Amino acid sequence: MSSVVDTLIERGFIKQFTHEEEIKELLEKEKITFYIGIDPTADSLHIGHFLALMLMSHMQRAGHRPIVLMGGGTAMIGDPSGKTDMRKMLTKEDIDHNVECIKAQVSRFIDFTDNKAILANNADWLMDLNYINFLREVGVHFSVNRMLTAECYKQRLEKGLTFLEFNYMLMQGYDFLQLNKKYNCVMELGGDDQWSNMISGVELIRRKEGKPAYAMTATLLTNSEGKKMGKTESGAIWLDPEKTTPYDFYQYWRNVADSDVEKCLSLLTFLPIDEVKRLASLKDAAINEAKKILAFEVTKLVHGEEEAKKAEKAAEALFSGGKDMSNVPTVAMTREMLEGSLLDALAYTKIIPSKSEGRRLIQQGGIVLNDEKVTDVNVIISESDFKDGSILLKRGKKKFYKIVIE
Incomplete structure (x- = not known):
């Protein structure tokens, strides 16, 4: 009988286990409670988080109960993992606002009805900690020598690691301990950049409580060149439609490299693995069909089927030379801007x-208004350029915008 671990390995999710054989046996024989932590450092999740949501969803579909732990407390400190500079300090109001926004997004992927999942916030136990008690209860179990060898601290040590950030690992370990006591949570899942922090929680529970605890890390979402996916020249790809429109979101996946199609279909859709392999084996022009399916499936999961259909329709209309702009991202300009x-x-x-990026684009022929290349960096738009009340602007090879006057 196969377990969810087999599915996750087959689809390329799993990077490391703390206790591989024990975890495989546990997930095959029992239904467990596990958690993934999300620090609310912004008011939307991005593509990197999407992988964690898919991982959680696979686990829940297999009958295991997720805890989505919002880092209302840890966000006050900032995770040093993978950072060369210290994170920006957020106010409590910023963090509370971000938590509410993220809760709504997570609910698209995780079923919270009938106690099938739990939403927790580590601010509940971290904000009122007694420092002396914390040091005696938790700090005594951590070796500073060992902490300094952790990957999450190495980069920060080069520029100067603050004592504030140094506490982050203890807090993440303490989170796992609290969730273990409150909800019998026995496993932490997360990105592979969290490995050192996750081990700290596993070891803390095993030492302090004498109970089994486990961790499993997921591969990070990188392209074939090893760079993190979800970044574009204009910034991150967000799950919030106000930050990244469903059309731009669709276009991002429609334009991934051929070599990344199989990985993205495996990790970011629920298509059967046989279908993933069939689509990924398509060659040359036919691989575009696989990219269309990838873009549609991922957009449907994040924004719903209706928005995915609109984005697909808009892309097809524009690339086939059609003029149906009803589903293209609309940008409003004021009459003052026309001056x-x-x-x-x-x-x-x-x-x-x-503006410097705009000048470069114009000089390279990368800005097109109503099918005409813009060649003058000082050009002014006039009302006569608006056909039927709008202008179709093309930026680069594949980005389209409908410009209207407010």
């Missing part, structure tokens, strides 16, 4: 990240 240069207007509306 300045096109560059000013595009930078103000965030169509381009900066």
Whole structure:
């Protein structure tokens, strides 16, 4: 009988186990409670979090109970993992706002009805800790020598690791201990960059409580060149439609490299693995069909089927030379903007990240208005450019925007 671990390994999720054979046996024979922590450092999740949500969803579908732990307390400190600079300090109000936004997004992937999942916030036990008690209860179990060898601290040591950040590992270990006591949570899942922090919780429970505890890490979402996916020239790909439109979200997956199609289909969709392998084996022009399916499936999971269909329809209309702009991202400009240069207007509306980037695009022929290349960096748009009340702007090879006057 196969367990969820076999599914996760087959689909390429799992990177490391603390106790591989024990974990495989446990997940095959029992239904467990596990957790994944999310630090609310922004008011939306991004593509990196999406992988964790898929991992949680696979586990829940197999009958295991997820705890989504919001880091309302740890976000006050900031995780040093993978960072060369210290994270920006957030206010409690910022963090509370971010927690509420993220809760709504997580609910699209995890079923919280009938106690099938738990939403917790580590602010509940971290914010009122007694420091002396914490040091005696938890700090005594941590070796500073060993902590300094952890990957999550190495990069920060080069520039200077603050004592504030040094506490992060103790807090994450303490989170696992609290969840173990409250909900009999026996496993932590997370990205592989969290390995050192996750081991700290496993060892703390085993030493302090004398009970089994486990951790499993997921591979990070990287492309074939080893770079993290979900970043574009204009910033991160967010799950919030206000930050990244469903159309831009769809286009991101539609344009992944051929070599990344199999990994993305495996990790970010629920398509059967045989279908994933069939689609990934397509060659040359046929691989575009696989990319369309990838883009549709991922957009459907994040934004719903209706938005996925709209994005698909908009992309097809534009790439087939059609003029149906009903589903293309719409950007409004004021009449005052028409009095300045096109560059000013595009930078103000965030169509381009900066005016220098806009100049470069225009010089390379990368800005097209109503099928005509813009060649003058000082060009001004006038009302006569608006056909049927809008302008179709193309940025680069594949980004389209419908510009209207407010």
